[in-house]
Amino acid sequence: MRTSQYLISTLKETPASAEVVSHQLMLRAGLVRNVASGLYTWLPTGLKVLKKVENIVREEMERAGAIETLMPMVQPADLWEESGRWDDYGPELLRLNDRHQRPFVLGPTHEEVITKLVSNEIASYKQLPLNMFQIQTKFRDEIRPRFGVMRGREFLMKDAYSFHTSDQCLKETYQIMFDAYCRIFERLGLEFRPVIADNGSIGGEGSHEFHVLADSGEDDIAFSDGSDFAANVEKAEALAPAGERPAASAELAKVETPDAKTIDAVAKFLDVPATSTVKTLLVLGQAEEGETAPIIALVLRGDHELNEVKAENLPEIAAPLTFATEEQILAAAGCNAGSIGPVGLSIPVIVDRSAAHLADFVCGANEDGFHFTGANWDRDAQNYTIQDIRNVVEGDPSPCGRGNIVIKRGIEVGHIFQLGKKYADAMNCGVLMENGKHETLTMGCYGIGVSRIVAAAIEQNHDENGIKWPEAIAPFKAAIVPMNMHKSARVQETAEGLYAQLKQAGIEVLFDDRKERPGVMFADHELMGTPLLLIIGERNLDNKEIEVKNRITGEKTMVAIDKVMDLFS
RNA sequence: CGGUGAUUAGCGCAGCUUGGUAGCGCACUUGGUUUGGGUCCAAGGGGUCGUAGGUUCAAAUCCUACAUCACCGACCA
Numbered sequence: 001m002r003t004s005q006y007l008i009s010t011l012k013e014t015p016a017s018a019e020v021v022s023h024q025l026m027l028r029a030g031l032v033r034n035v036a037s038g039l040y041t042w043l044p045t046g047l048k049v050l051k052k053v054e055n056i057v058r059e060e061m062e063r064a065g066a067i068e069t070l071m072p073m074v075q076p077a078d079l080w081e082e083s084g085r086w087d088d089y090g091p092e093l094l095r096l097n098d099r100h101q102r103p104f105v106l107g108p109t110h111e112e113v114i115t116k117l118v119s120n121e122i123a124s125y126k127q128l129p130l131n132m133f134q135i136q137t138k139f140r141d142e143i144r145p146r147f148g149v150m151r152g153r154e155f156l157m158k159d160a161y162s163f164h165t166s167d168q169c170l171k172e173t174y175q176i177m178f179d180a181y182c183r184i185f186e187r188l189g190l191e192f193r194p195v196i197a198d199n200g201s202i203g204g205e206g207s208h209e210f211h212v213l214a215d216s217g218e219d220d221i222a223f224s225d226g227s228d229f230a231a232n233v234e235k236a237e238a239l240a241p242a243g244e245r246p247a248a249s250a251e252l253a254k255v256e257t258p259d260a261k262t263i264d265a266v267a268k269f270l271d272v273p274a275t276s277t278v279k280t281l282l283v284l285g286q287a288e289e290g291e292t293a294p295i296i297a298l299v300l301r302g303d304h305e306l307n308e309v310k311a312e313n314l315p316e317i318a319a320p321l322t323f324a325t326e327e328q329i330l331a332a333a334g335c336n337a338g339s340i341g342p343v344g345l346s347i348p349v350i351v352d353r354s355a356a357h358l359a360d361f362v363c364g365a366n367e368d369g370f371h372f373t374g375a376n377w378d379r380d381a382q383n384y385t386i387q388d389i390r391n392v393v394e395g396d397p398s399p400c401g402r403g404n405i406v407i408k409r410g411i412e413v414g415h416i417f418q419l420g421k422k423y424a425d426a427m428n429c430g431v432l433m434e435n436g437k438h439e440t441l442t443m444g445c446y447g448i449g450v451s452r453i454v455a456a457a458i459e460q461n462h463d464e465n466g467i468k469w470p471e472a473i474a475p476f477k478a479a480i481v482p483m484n485m486h487k488s489a490r491v492q493e494t495a496e497g498l499y500a501q502l503k504q505a506g507i508e509v510l511f512d513d514r515k516e517r518p519g520v521m522f523a524d525h526e527l528m529g530t531p532l533l534l535i536i537g538e539r540n541l542d543n544k545e546i547e548v549k550n551r552i553t554g555e556k557t558m559v560a561i562d563k564v565m566d567l568f569s
Numbered sequence: 570c571g572g573u574g575a576u577u578a579g580c581g582c583a584g585c586u587u588g589g590u591a592g593c594g595c596a597c598u599u600g601g602u603u604u605g606g607g608u609c610c611a612a613g614g615g616g617u618c619g620u621a622g623g624u625u626c627a628a629a630u631c632c633u634a635c636a637u638c639a640c641c642g643a644c645c646a
Contacts, residue, residue, distance in 0.1 A: 012595060013581050017639055037638065279646060305644060337646035483605055519606035537605055
C-alpha cells in the first residue's frame, strides 16, 4: 500500500473527549472516529487491525470445531417474548417498530435467534453436539458508553452457542472453548487471565471471564499469590476468619455518638479501629406473591464492602439489589441510616462471615445519635444467619487454600457460560433421543469482544510515541520510509524495488511515498505502531544497506538491501 | 438515572465579566525555503458562534427552554 493511495488520518493533538490512553491513541493514529455517543466509524487502519483480530478468533473457533453462521441484527420482538427477555431485559435493549408498527429489537445477543433456529433445524440426538458461532455487530444501549470502543453501544462480537443432550457433553465443549480462548489470547499477544465469574441472572454451573490485565480496566480481579487461582471480585469467596470467635468480655453499653453517621466518624469518635465495628445496610427482600417486599438487614464489618452480586444471589434478597429508602429504614429500624445495628432489630438479619466472627464490637443502637459498644452475637443479637456477602480485599486468604489475595484491574474481553436449559426450555428446543423420548437441550454460550480487544491491546502495548502493536494484529508488518525520495533517484529506486519485492512476497507493507520531512514520517509510523520501519537514506546506500528500526524494542540495525527479505521469513 | 461541566473552522482553544464588523495555534491550499526526528517565511481558503425563542438600535456575549457531548457517581448506614 502506498500512502498516496491510502488514508492516513493522524492527529498531532489529543482530542479533548478521549480519557483513556487507548481511546486517545485510536483517535490520534486514525483508527476510529466518533459518530455519536458510543458509535464509531472504523477507518482503514483500524479496520485492518479489527479484521486481524477477527481472523484469529475465527481460525481458532473453527479449529475447535465450531461452525460459522450469520444471524440478523434486527430481531422480531416475539422471539424475545418467547424467551421472557422482552420483559426482563432493561433499557439496554433497543426496541423499534417497522413500517407496519411491528415491534423489533436490535440484537444485544443472539440466544433467541439461535435457539429458535436449532429448535427448527435439529430433530435428533444424532445431530448433536453442535457449536455455532458468528462474528457480528451487537447493539446495547449502555447507560454510559465510555472509553471509545472499549464500551461502545455498537460493537463487534464473536458469539458462539453450543447445544447438547447432556451436562457431561456441555462440560466437554466448555473445556474445548476454554482452551480455544486461551489460544486466541495467546496468539493475539496479550497478557490475559481466565477468571472465575458470576453467572448473573442466567444461572447454571460454570462461567469464566477472560481478562486482559490493565490498570484502566473496569473490573477488579482477585488473584492468589500462592496459586493460579483467579476470580472476578464479584465472585471471589471471602472465607470465614480462622479459629473460634473470641468470647465476649465487655458489657453492652449504649453511648452517645452525636453526628457520627459513618463508620469512619464513629470509629474516630470512639477511638476504635473500623475492624471492630459493624455496619448495617437495609435492603429489600424477595417479595412473596402479592405482598410488599420485606426489609432485610445486611451486617458487615466496618472496613468491608458489600458485594452486591453475592447479596442478590441469596434467595431471600430481591434481585436486582435495592437499598431501602429513608422512610423504609425509619419504619424498620426506628432510626435513620447511620445508627442502625443488629441488636434488637426485628427484621431478618444476614451477617457476613467476618462480621460474625467479631466479639465486643461497635454497632448502631437503632436510635439516632447512639451506638452500642461491647456488642456480642447471640448474647445481644440473635436470630441471624451467616453468609459470605462482602468483597474480598487484598491480604485475605485465597479461597483455594493457598496464598493470599492480590487485586488487579482487568478488561473483560471474553466470557464463557454453561447456560443450561434456560433458553431451550423457554423456546421448546429439544430432540428425540435414542429411546424415542423428547429431551430438552442443554446449552453453552461463548462470547469475545472483538472490537474491545483492539482497545485492550493498545492499553497493554503503547509508549509515549504511540501504539506498539503485537505483531499478530499490527495493521502493517512494516513501513518503507525513504529519506527525501524526491531528491535522490537512488533512494527512490531502492524504495520502489523493496516495495515491489515485499508486495510480491505478500507482505503487508506501507510505502510512505509522501513528500514529507523525515520527522513527520517517523512520528506517524510510530504513532500507528508499525512493527518495523525500513529507513532508506542516501547516506547508507553506498554500503548497499538500509536501517531497520524495531518499534517494540526501539533497536536500530543496519541490514544489507539484499538481506531485507530475510527479516520476513 | 442523579451530579458537574462543556458546546465558537477538521482538531486544540481564546473572546463572554463590561453587548458594537469573529480570533489564535495545528491541519489544509499556493509560492519560496529546509531535508535522518513533528523546518522556516509569506500569501490564502474555511465559521448559520449547538438549536429555538426572548431582551436590545445592536447578541458569540444577557435571559429562557431544549438538544448534544464529556466526566463523576450509583458503597449509603
